[in-house]
Amino acid sequence: MQEALPYKTWTSSYSSHEGTSSTSAxxxxxxxxxxxxxxxxxxxxxxxxxxxxxxHVVTRLLHGQGVNPAVYEIDEKDENDVVGQLKKLDAGKDDxxxxxxxxxxxxxxxxxxxxxxxxxxxxxxxxxKQARALWL
Amino acid sequence: MNSSHTQxxxxxxxxxxxxxxxxxxxADFDENGWPDTSPSLLVxxxxxxxxxxxxxxxxxxxxxxxxxxTNKRVDKVLRRLAxxxxxxxxxxxRKKAYVQQLESSRLKLMQLxxxxxxxxxxGTYIGGAIDSGPPGCSATMNxxxxxxxxxxxxxxxxxxxxxxxxxxxxxxxLPDEKLxxxxxxxxxxxxxxxxxxxxxxxxxVFYLMSGMWKTSAxxxxxxxxxxxxxxxxxxxxxxxxxxxxxCSDVYNLIQxxxxxxxxxxxxxxxxxxxxxxxxxxxxxGGGSYIPQVANxxxxxxxxxxxxxxxxxxxxxxxxxxxxxxxxxxxxxxxLALGEYFQRLRSLSSxxxxxxREPA
Numbered sequence: 001m002q003e004a005l006p007y008k009t010w011t012s013s014y015s016s017h018e019g020t021s022s023t024s025a026x027x028x029x030x031x032x033x034x035x036x037x038x039x040x041x042x043x044x045x046x047x048x049x050x051x052x053x054x055x056h057v058v059t060r061l062l063h064g065q066g067v068n069p070a071v072y073e074i075d076e077k078d079e080n081d082v083v084g085q086l087k088k089l090d091a092g093k094d095d096x097x098x099x100x101x102x103x104x105x106x107x108x109x110x111x112x113x114x115x116x117x118x119x120x121x122x123x124x125x126x127x128x129k130q131a132r133a134l135w136l
Numbered sequence: 137m138n139s140s141h142t143q144x145x146x147x148x149x150x151x152x153x154x155x156x157x158x159x160x161x162x163a164d165f166d167e168n169g170w171p172d173t174s175p176s177l178l179v180x181x182x183x184x185x186x187x188x189x190x191x192x193x194x195x196x197x198x199x200x201x202x203x204x205x206t207n208k209r210v211d212k213v214l215r216r217l218a219x220x221x222x223x224x225x226x227x228x229x230r231k232k233a234y235v236q237q238l239e240s241s242r243l244k245l246m247q248l249x250x251x252x253x254x255x256x257x258x259g260t261y262i263g264g265a266i267d268s269g270p271p272g273c274s275a276t277m278n279x280x281x282x283x284x285x286x287x288x289x290x291x292x293x294x295x296x297x298x299x300x301x302x303x304x305x306x307x308x309x310l311p312d313e314k315l316x317x318x319x320x321x322x323x324x325x326x327x328x329x330x331x332x333x334x335x336x337x338x339x340x341v342f343y344l345m346s347g348m349w350k351t352s353a354x355x356x357x358x359x360x361x362x363x364x365x366x367x368x369x370x371x372x373x374x375x376x377x378x379x380x381x382x383c384s385d386v387y388n389l390i391q392x393x394x395x396x397x398x399x400x401x402x403x404x405x406x407x408x409x410x411x412x413x414x415x416x417x418x419x420x421g422g423g424s425y426i427p428q429v430a431n432x433x434x435x436x437x438x439x440x441x442x443x444x445x446x447x448x449x450x451x452x453x454x455x456x457x458x459x460x461x462x463x464x465x466x467x468x469x470x471l472a473l474g475e476y477f478q479r480l481r482s483l484s485s486x487x488x489x490x491x492r493e494p495a
Contacts, residue, residue, distance in 0.1 A: 051410065053438055057403035057445070064395045113448055120392050120452040121459075122385075 032085050035072075039089055040106045043133035044069040047086060048100030049079060054112055055100050061119060066134045074099070105131030247286060254289050280339025287332050288349050291325070292481075298322055299474035302467055312463045319463060322470040326454055330447050333361070341439045351484030354477070360400065360446035365453040366393045368473065372457075375472045376465050385460050389453070396449050404442055411435045 038045055044062060048055035050073040062069045074082045079099075087097045090108035098111040104127055109115070118124040128134050302318050337344050347358040357364065369390045378386060414432040418425075458466055 053403045053407040054441060056406050057399045060402045061395060061399040064399065112445060116396055116445065116448055117452050119396060120449065120456055122388060122392065
């Protein structure tokens with residue numbers, strides 16, 4: 001059973017890897033694994049640009065529901081890379097991944113639009129419950 | 137004194153500048169760039185040339201000098217012609233710019249007159265579009281906003297018509313199928329409004345945030361460029377005749393709505409704070425503040441997203457109500473909503489035209 005994680009913020013810090021052997025020659029594998037781990041280990045995680053006020057909107061809304069989302073702030077220079085990797089984590093969808101992006105239960109749930117829409121229609125709470133993000 | 141004949145032909149009549157040997161046909165231009173009828177300098181030069189050829193006093197030794205002097209005069213004439221061409225070209229460009237300005241001003245004037253007509257006709261007060269900005273506000277509206285204001289005027293008119301139809305239909309106790317059509321029309325009409333607003337937000341987000349396209353009372357109650365959804369729900373609630381099983385859904389909706397509004401408002405507060413910080417960075421730094429202000433421009437960019445989100449919430453609330461209510465309830469709800477806004481507009485007009493005590 002997952003515990004509610006304390007409010008943590010990770011910052012993306014790229015360290016350059018010279019000559020690392022990897023199957024995918026383009027990206028540093030460590031970063032990809034790091035992202036994968038975070039998405040799978042956190043019931044709810046919000047990815048967004050550093051300093052973006054929309055992250056605050058999402059987290060405020062989730063806090064209001066009793067959820068403690070993890071937050072991963074992306075530096076501007078890393079934005080394209082991280083977005084690309086997040087898209088890979090979300091199998092099947094080819095649409096643009098908008099930031100801020102919310103992963104619930106290891107799956108990409110959507111952006112602020114979807115969070116708002118499902119919150120208003122009442123569909124968000126069951127999804128959160130199912131992901132063990134909250135329980136009542 | 138003018139022995140040689142110079143014809144006055146305006147440059148306009150000649151499509152093209154004639155070659156040098158027709159120098160006698162050029163007219164000069166006055167300072168405004170319009171061709172004028174005063175005798176041209178050319179005439180004098182022309183006369184001089186003529187006189188020169190008749191002058192016999194410096195015949196022999198001065199022949200070559202005469203030749204040189206004639207050349208100089210010809211040069212002067214050539215230069216003068218070139219200057220004239222340039223002046224005429226500039227004049228044409230100025231005229232073109234002036235005419236274009238006139239045309240667009242005329243268009244704006246027509247639009248404003250239409251609006252005035254409309255608002256006088258209906259007794260409603262379309263603020264902002266004309267003059268009611270705060271003093272010192274340069275009411276330069278870009279064309280995206282100008283067309284939004286016009287479209288919004290039309291939208292309000294259509295809204296009023298729809299409200300009438302709804303009222304008549306409900307009073308006449310029309311069957312659900314007929315009501316459903318009117319309800320769907322009403323919902324589509326609101327969708328139109330949100331679409332218009334999204335376009336306008338891209339044109340000028342500050343204008344939309346200011347609510348200047350709405351009447352003054354509506355502006356007083358403004359929340360992020362529009363109505364506050366939770367306030368509307370609370371207004372509608374007593375008029376819906378809810379069934380038992382609907383009550384908890386609607387109360388949950390009100391609560392979710394408030395939470396969503398709260399989250400957006402907090403985000404806006406953060407945005408404002410970051411903007412203030414960006415603008416105020418390094419005050420008393422001595423003169424140049426370009427980098428701070430340029431940085432602050434970046435801070436403003438998310439504003440469009442905030443309006444989008446606020447409108448998104450408004451849309452979703454309306455949609456959710458549509459899903460939760462019966463046709464009859466939805467019809468009454470839309471009617472109540474429409475009447476509420478009509479009253480607010482009417483309040484704004486009444487307030488604006490109230491008798492004042494003499495100063």
